[in-house]
Amino acid sequence: MGQKTGFKKGALLLSASLVLSTILGACSTDKAGSGTAAGGTDQITIMLPNFEAENPPDNSPVIQKLEELTKMDVNLQWVPSSSYEDKFNITLASGKLPDVMVVLGKSPSFINAARTGAFWELGPYLKDYPNLSKMNEIITNNASIDGKTYGIYRARALGRNGVTIRKDWLEKLGLEEPKTIDEFYNVLKAFTKDDPDGNGKDDTYGLVASKFTGPWDNMQIWFGAPNKWGEDGNRGLMPAHETPEYMEALKFFRQIYSEGLVNKDFAVMDATKLSDPFVNGQAGVMVDVADNAQRMDQKILEKDPSATGHVDVLQAMEGPNGLRDMPTSGYSGMIAISKSSVKTEEDLKKVLSFLDQLNEPELQALLGNGLEGKQYEKKEGYIIPTTDKLALRDVQGLNQILMFIPEDKTLRVQQTPVREKVAQVQKANEEIVIANPGEPLISDVYAQKGPQLDNIINDARIKFIVGQIDEKGFQDAVALWKSSGGDDYVKEVNELYAALK
Numbered sequence: 001m002g003q004k005t006g007f008k009k010g011a012l013l014l015s016a017s018l019v020l021s022t023i024l025g026a027c028s029t030d031k032a033g034s035g036t037a038a039g040g041t042d043q044i045t046i047m048l049p050n051f052e053a054e055n056p057p058d059n060s061p062v063i064q065k066l067e068e069l070t071k072m073d074v075n076l077q078w079v080p081s082s083s084y085e086d087k088f089n090i091t092l093a094s095g096k097l098p099d100v101m102v103v104l105g106k107s108p109s110f111i112n113a114a115r116t117g118a119f120w121e122l123g124p125y126l127k128d129y130p131n132l133s134k135m136n137e138i139i140t141n142n143a144s145i146d147g148k149t150y151g152i153y154r155a156r157a158l159g160r161n162g163v164t165i166r167k168d169w170l171e172k173l174g175l176e177e178p179k180t181i182d183e184f185y186n187v188l189k190a191f192t193k194d195d196p197d198g199n200g201k202d203d204t205y206g207l208v209a210s211k212f213t214g215p216w217d218n219m220q221i222w223f224g225a226p227n228k229w230g231e232d233g234n235r236g237l238m239p240a241h242e243t244p245e246y247m248e249a250l251k252f253f254r255q256i257y258s259e260g261l262v263n264k265d266f267a268v269m270d271a272t273k274l275s276d277p278f279v280n281g282q283a284g285v286m287v288d289v290a291d292n293a294q295r296m297d298q299k300i301l302e303k304d305p306s307a308t309g310h311v312d313v314l315q316a317m318e319g320p321n322g323l324r325d326m327p328t329s330g331y332s333g334m335i336a337i338s339k340s341s342v343k344t345e346e347d348l349k350k351v352l353s354f355l356d357q358l359n360e361p362e363l364q365a366l367l368g369n370g371l372e373g374k375q376y377e378k379k380e381g382y383i384i385p386t387t388d389k390l391a392l393r394d395v396q397g398l399n400q401i402l403m404f405i406p407e408d409k410t411l412r413v414q415q416t417p418v419r420e421k422v423a424q425v426q427k428a429n430e431e432i433v434i435a436n437p438g439e440p441l442i443s444d445v446y447a448q449k450g451p452q453l454d455n456i457i458n459d460a461r462i463k464f465i466v467g468q469i470d471e472k473g474f475q476d477a478v479a480l481w482k483s484s485g486g487d488d489y490v491k492e493v494n495e496l497y498a499a500l501k
Contacts, residue, residue: 043073044354045098045341047091049084050397060394062370069366070357078397092118097338099351102400103151104333106143111442114150119336120348123149129352131359134406138433139330144440147500151334152355155404158330159429161218162290162422167312169196169284177314181222181252184317188261191284207262208283212271213458215287216253217326221434223249224321229438229493235501236494237438239486241457241478245321250474253465267462275299289328290425297418313421315428327433335403358401361409367402368410370395382414441496449485456481 055078056063067074077098079087089109091097097118103110113119126132126149136158143153163184170177170187173196178184188206190196196204209215221227224245232238240246256262263269263277275292277283279299286292293313300307316325335355342348357363369376369383375395376383386392402410415423446453460477463469469477478486 042071042350043075044100044351045075045077046100046401047077047079047098048102048397048400049081049104050078050400051081052396054393056394056397061374062366062395062398065366065371066363069363070354072354095340097340099338099341101336101338102333103336106145108447111145114145117339119150120339120342121148121150122152122337122352125349125352129356131356131405132352136330138327138435141435142329142439143331143334145442147440151336152403152405153331153334154402155408156328156330156332157426158327159325159426159433160289160291160328161316161325161429162293162425163314163316164278164286164288164290164293164296165312165314166196166284166310168310172196172198177312178317180318185256188256188285189259192261196284197281203282205261205263205283207256207285207287208274208277209262209266210269210271210274211267212274216461218287219253220246220249221324221326222317222319223252224319224324225249227326227434227436229436237497239490247471250461250464254467257465258467267466279303290422294416294418294422297416311418313418313425315425316432323432324434325429325432327435329439335401355403359403359405364402364404364409365411367398376411383411385413437497438493441493443489443492443496445485445489445492449489452484453481453486453489456484
């Protein structure tokens with residue numbers, strides 16, 4: 001049976017949701033290639049977003065292959081991404097949930113639904129499945145609610161951050177790639193003072209930054225500051241900005257700003273403009289996601305096709321506490337299983353078997369790349385995707401149910417040296433990322449006052465870097481943060497943290 005667009009046939013299939021065959025033994029031998037419920041196929045309904053203009057058609061050969069391989073009659077309930085949150089909330093309120101729902105994030109409605117028992121708590125079951133049992137511990141914790149797993153995360157690169165650098169400038173100045181914070185400083189200074197582009201003009205600088213706070217948060221980790229929350233030495237948690245390591249990082253930022261090693265307008269520069277100085281040959285370093293390196297490489301080559309080998313990407317700089325890097329959350333939403341439709345443990349285990357199977361290399365390639373000869377051709381170990389829009393429509397959006405556990409095994413287009421280096425850096429980063437112990441804690445205080453509290457510290461950090469306030473001024477801002485709700489926030493977080501132990 002083919003896929004059903006939207007909620008077409010929803011009433012029938014919801015009422016018969018997860019009609020599990022009583023003759024599964026027969027399925028294992030008779031199902032190959034049938035793809036029909038009449039042959040005893042299990043059925044599963046999945047609600048998922050589509051970021052494309054069209055859904056795959058009912059007769060998509062990719063979905064037919066999915067059903068053939070999984071021996072499931074897969075009913076996909078597509079929802080336009082622009083209205084997915086609204087539809088998600090309406091569906092929750094209706095109480096008529098599909099078997100499986102893609103959850104885009106830990107929204108208040110999902111948190112409330114999980115806490116009130118709308119979804120299965122999956123933690124006790126995952127160990128029984130070959131792929132799901134390999135879920136990353138940090139990501140699982142990040143995606144949890146009150147420390148409990150209510151969905152299978154859709155993995156993204158955990159160690160995504162890196163240092164994009166002008167390799168040609170390093171070579172021009174006879175410098176080695178920096179590995180420590182001191183060497184990083186020396187490179188920023190040389191890129192600013194020593195005419196790295198050789199044009200005889202004082203028109204370059206080291207680090208380009210914008211008003212986006214991510215790069216500053218990332219570099220603070222190099223100095224030993226915790227990732228948002230750190231242990232306070234008394235089995236509790238304290239915010240990063242109250243640690244001495246945080247202040248050491250701020251002093252470094254202030255130094256490179258005062259010496260002109262970072263752009264003076266960073267506090268007002270729109271984040272969308274961040275890459276311009278790097279591509280235009282004004283700045284030589286970006287601290288951001290590592291995959292920016294491949295984008296910078298491509299943009300520079302578009303301007304000058306002969307400019308090969310100008311971009312490199314590095315791991316974090318080693319600081320006083322060793323190699324440390326800030327992770328991403330490591331996931332983009334999750335896949336949750338409804339308790340109203342999947343009523344028994346037996347049914348739950350069959351849904352988990354289906355989700356586990358989607359992580360097999362063959363299924364990942366199918367849902368991510370499509371079918372060889374239709375959506376792509378193979379060439380020397382890589383794939384060449386088709387440009388046929390009708391063929392692409394057959395697979396588009398199906399990657400929304402990919403989880404990439406334990407890793408992304410979809411097929412790759414031909415890699416450039418920079419793309420290969422980005423993959424190496426992101427993989428190596430997994431060994432040095434610093435988890436945020438407060439990530440699974442759901443704070444009511446932060447829900448009410450989070451933006452206000454964050455602004456107090458972010459504004460004070462900028463003012464300290466540019467020299468508008470001194471260390472006492474920063475501590476005054478911390479005191480304001482405390483009296484504005486920060487003390488309540490810390491108290492609540494520690495109560496939640498203690499409850500997890």
